[in-house]
Amino acid sequence: MARTRLYRKGKLESEGFPIADVSDHLGEPDVMVWFDLCTPTRADLDAISEELGLHPLAVEDALHANQRPKLDVYDTHMFLNVYATHFDQDTGRLESVEASAFVTERALVTVRTSEAFSIDQVQRRWDSGGALAEHGVAFLLHGLLDYVVDSHFEVVQAMDDEIEKLEEGLFQETLPGPGEQRRTFELRKSLVNLRRVVAPMREVVNTLFRRNDVIRDSSLAPYFQDVYDHAVRAAEWTDSLRDLVGNIREAHMTMANNKMNLIMKRVTSWAAIIAVPTMITGFYGQNVPYPGSGQPWGFWTSTGLWVVAAVVLYTQFKKRDWL
Numbered sequence: 001m002a003r004t005r006l007y008r009k010g011k012l013e014s015e016g017f018p019i020a021d022v023s024d025h026l027g028e029p030d031v032m033v034w035f036d037l038c039t040p041t042r043a044d045l046d047a048i049s050e051e052l053g054l055h056p057l058a059v060e061d062a063l064h065a066n067q068r069p070k071l072d073v074y075d076t077h078m079f080l081n082v083y084a085t086h087f088d089q090d091t092g093r094l095e096s097v098e099a100s101a102f103v104t105e106r107a108l109v110t111v112r113t114s115e116a117f118s119i120d121q122v123q124r125r126w127d128s129g130g131a132l133a134e135h136g137v138a139f140l141l142h143g144l145l146d147y148v149v150d151s152h153f154e155v156v157q158a159m160d161d162e163i164e165k166l167e168e169g170l171f172q173e174t175l176p177g178p179g180e181q182r183r184t185f186e187l188r189k190s191l192v193n194l195r196r197v198v199a200p201m202r203e204v205v206n207t208l209f210r211r212n213d214v215i216r217d218s219s220l221a222p223y224f225q226d227v228y229d230h231a232v233r234a235a236e237w238t239d240s241l242r243d244l245v246g247n248i249r250e251a252h253m254t255m256a257n258n259k260m261n262l263i264m265k266r267v268t269s270w271a272a273i274i275a276v277p278t279m280i281t282g283f284y285g286q287n288v289p290y291p292g293s294g295q296p297w298g299f300w301t302s303t304g305l306w307v308v309a310a311v312v313l314y315t316q317f318k319k320r321d322w323l
Contacts, residue, residue, distance in 0.1 A: 003036035003110075003119060005126075010134030023051050026106060032136050034108045036119055045111075052077065052104055062100040062111045069200040071207045078103040078211075080141075080204070082148045083197040084117050087155040089162065092186035094155065094193050101144060108140040122147045135220050138212065142220060145205065145227050152198045152234040159194075159241055162187060166248050184249050191242040198238050201231040269317040276313060277306030 004022065005015040009030045017025075019035050026033060037044055045059050058079035061067050072079040080101040087094055097117040102109040110119065125143035132139045166184060205228040209221075281302065 003038075005034045005123075007032040007034075007133050012130065012133070022048075022107070026051075032106050032108075032133075032140070034110070034140055036110045036112065038112045038115060040111060048102075048109060052102065052107060052109070054102055055079070058102065062102075065098055065113055067098070067100075069197055069204055071204045073207070073211050076104065080144075082145070082201070082204070084148050084151045085155045085194060085197060086116075086151065087158045087190070089158060092162065092183050092190060094190035096193065096197055099148075101141070103137060103141055106137065108137050108144075110144065118147070129223075132220060132223070135218055138218070138220050141208075142223050142227065145224075149201060149205075149227050149230045149234065152194070152201070153230055155194060156198075156234050156237045156241065159187060159191065160237070163241055163244055163248070166245075184245060188242065188245045188249065191238060191245060195235070195238045195242065198231070199235045202228070202235055205231055269313075273310050273313045273317075276309040281306065 002016060002019050004017050004019060006013050006017070006025055008028075019037075022033055022035055025031050037048075040062075042063060045054075045062060048054065049056075049059050053076045055074045055077070058072060058074065058077070061072075061079060061081060067081045069083060070079075070081050080103060081098070082101075083096045083098050085094060085096045095116070098113045099117045100111040102111075110122075112119065122143050125146055126133070126140065129139070129143065132142075162183075166180070166187075205224060208224060209228075
């Protein structure tokens with residue numbers, strides 16, 4: 001069944017009707033229509049382009065994936081490109097799904113690249129705010145943007161929880177293992193990717209305020225302002241978390257270097273302690289006459305020398321926290 005809806009005078013009148021009937025409904029007074037296309041072909045978009053008068057550049061953007069989040073304003077419609085996000089806590093990786101929308105005066109057309117973009121959640125937002133449907137397409141557009149920005153906010157919160165776990169284990173006696181280091185790297189990579197889809201959303205929502213008098217001068221304005229506030233918070237939170245993960249990674253490297261320096265100091269200290277008796281016993285091991293050669297006092301003198309030297313070196317190194 002096609003994903004379609006028809007609102008008449010702010011009331012949901014029908015849904016699930018064929019997309020081919022959309023053109024007939026648009027000819028009726030006080031009607032607002034939404035329909036959804038998932039992975040459409042060029043022929044599908046050409047058909048609706050002719051019906052709704054869509055700009056060729058907007059159609060091209062909808063067909064080519066990996067567009068940046070944006071809002072383009074044309075004479076007869078607007079073109080919106082956004083990304084919904086999901087965070088996999090097991091792997092620390094970010095999953096993003098692209099979707100586009102053509103916004104006309106009486107119709108909203110959503111174009112999804114995958115079923116992973118949950119249009120069901122968007123519809124639930126429309127159903128819960130049915131009293132605002134009298135504002136027309138702006139009401140539908142708010143539900144779409146609200147779902148997208150909320151998905152960003154949920155991902156940022158989940159990443160914040162993961163980073164807090166990394167912070168808790170930062171100053172433990174044991175150094176972070178390969179698994180923890182890899183997770184830190186994956187989180188930093190995910191935050192970089194998240195920023196690419198979150199940061200432009202501030203401009204998208206702000207452009208709606210500046211270019212759309214219906215939104216700015218209606219009771220929908222506070223709702224779009226709320227979406228804008230969430231977009232700003234998500235973007236700022238993402239930037240702060242990215243810096244924090246970078247600091248954690250630098251702390252891991254610093255701790256590893258400090259650990260290596262400590263090991264080198266210990267190895268050097270023990271090598272110096274061992275070198276002194278080795279030097280003394282090596283001298284007394286020469287096959288030539290020397291003071292005390294063949295005499296008990298010579299043996300005890302050499303032994304006392306290296307014992308005293310080793311104790312003095314050990315004491316000095318311990319005092320300097322090298323051992």
